[in-house]
Amino acid sequence: MREPLLDRAWGHAHALFDRTRRTGWTDLLFLAGVAGLLVGLHHVAQEWTGQLRPVVAIDLSPWALPRYAVFSLTRGLTAYALSLLFTLAYGYWAAHSRAAERILLPLLDILQSIPVLGFMPGLVLAFVAVFPTTNIGLELAAVVMMFTGQVWNMTFSFYHSLRSIPQDLHEVSVVYGDDWWQRFRRLELPFSTMGLVWNSMMSMAGGWFFLMINEAFVLGNRDFRLPGIGSYMSVAVARGDTAAMLWAVLAMVTMIVVLDQLLWRPVVVWAQKFRVEESSASEAPTSWFLELLQDSRLLEYLRRVGGLIWARMRRRPAAARAPRAPRAAAPVRAVSTGAAPAWAGMLSTGLLIALLAVLAWGAWNLFELLHKVPFVTWSGLLGQAALTLARVLASTLIGTLWALPAGLAIGLSPRLSRWMQPVTQVAASFPAPMLFPLVIALLHSAGWTLGWGSIVLMLLGTQWYILFNVIAGAMAIPADLREAARSYRLGVWARMRLLYLPAVFPMLVTGWVTAAGGAWNASIVSEYVSYKGHLIATAGIGAAISRAAERGDFPALAAGVLMLAALVVVFNRTVWRRLYALAEERYSLSR
Secondary structure: OOOHHHHHHHHHHHHHHHHOOOOOHHHHHHHHHHHHHHHHHHHHHHHHHOEOOOOOOOOOOHHHHHHHHHHHHHHHHHHHHHHHHHHHHHHHHHHHOHHHHHHHHHHHHHHHHOOHHHHHHHHHHHHHHHOOOEOHHHHHHHHHHHHHHHHHHHHHHHHHHHHOOOHHHHHHHHHOOOOHHHHHHHHHHHHHHHHHHHHHHHHHHHHHHOHHHHHEEEEOOEEEEOOOHHHHHHHHHHHOOHHHHHHHHHHHHHHHHHHHHHHHHHHHHHHHHHOOOOOOOOOOOOOHHHHHHHOOHHHHHHHHHHHHHHHHHHOOOHHHHOOOOOOOOOOOOOOOOOOOOHHHHHHHHHHHHHHHHHHHHHHHHHHHHHOOOOHHHHHHHHHHHHHHHHHHHHHHHHHHHHHHHHHHHHHHOHHHHHHHHHHHHHHHHOOHHHHHHHHHHHHHHOOOOHHHHHHHHHHHHHHHHHHHHHHHHHHOOOHHHHHHHHHOOOOHHHHHHHHHHHHHHHHHHHHHHHHHHHHHHHHHHHOEEEEOOEEEEOOOHHHHHHHHHHHOOHHHHHHHHHHHHHHHHHHHHHHHHHHHHHHHHHOOOOO
16 A cells, blocks of 8 residues: 555646646757757767778768767767766765875876877777777777866866865764765765866866867878767868858857757756855846746656655665664764775775776886887977976966956856856867967967967967866855955955955866866967968977877877876976965865
């Protein structure tokens, strides 16, 4: 016999559905969207499981762009799903294990700064060897390449959020006797949601940055192109087809706008409930698509049915539901973010040992590859890496000069955020290499060499990391602190110095770290550019890596990547890590 509570719930759900004599237009749109999604997934499945072709013909007709956009979007969203899972696992591990943190953070610094071409040839060849007859291997390689452009800033943001949780919130979690999973679900994940959402949007932008390389990769005489907007644009640029290039730009902008309105804007509105403050903002952001979904009677019915099914699955016999004695509250005590059950410590140790073994194996293979590289090559690479470092710092500084005030203005004003989020999302998500021919032409007409122009090219892709992190930090400033600043009648500069800059500084440091990593990664396409059928290069580690990849010179390629990684680790440990410590000690809202 069913419980009365479940009977009443089923009755309410059926009554709700019975009152809907005809499906509303919002439900029709929802059903049409589901149908379109299924059709798109069918085409994607056909492409993934299709036979691997030696040469891929890219159709430059504008009518092919909708299908290509679906392919590119599927790869981007699949890479984002992998990035999110990696972020939650890796960031949680680094934040809760001091031993693992000493290895995971430097490793993260290295991985985010290794250019795509540093491991793309080997990765593509490996996946194609595993799946020699279908496109699965090539598709997985493209997804992993996008993953490497998305995951790092998300992981840094999540790790820093976990380390910045106020101590009193940890103590409340202890008082309620939460275990590690309850603490993660009720405290740590909600607290990090705001930064994670905005860095997720930036991650999608980072994935699109190398879209042309990922989908139009050619190694020697082997063609590894995939149908998509990136390969469409690559072929259009190679043929000098201006009309096709404009169609590709239009398709890219349309895809970004649709993704922003149907995914990111609703997520930003939903994330507002996780703001840590005691008073609400003066004007909450809105999303027309989220309101549309909330008005759908069909979705409401499905939600209630799903809840009832979940309740039935969790239902236990009456004897097993005997009331338990209330659990005594644990005494309030200082806790660390590393509190975890014993099995978690053993698992962390085992994974750390496995990771060290993999790194040792990789280091040995790298040594065998590099022992033939002459000393003169290393000395030349060091000088080129120093030049690239100067360009990275210059692009980061220039980006900060405009992104900091712009991010504060957008993050502190819900009205401005509503209007500017789609604009910034389109600008950040648009693959900057698509604009390189136009920028190179403008720089050439102005008399600039690529040595200076590469700073501008780096800036096109890296400035957005700073902007989005500042926006996230500004939106997370508690409204009561802003109201206090208004009550004390602080001027603009006083608010900037006493409230805004200290409050966003932790997120700003994350933006600097990820922007610098993005600039290192972008150096391979900023210091070695194809323009009007000619290669234009300047001295730098990015150009050295691009030349080695083009020649298929794996020892030189590995030497360039190793030199870049070593310089990045040294700089991160001496500069960025100290700024992170300063942010935690002096500018965290939990202090």
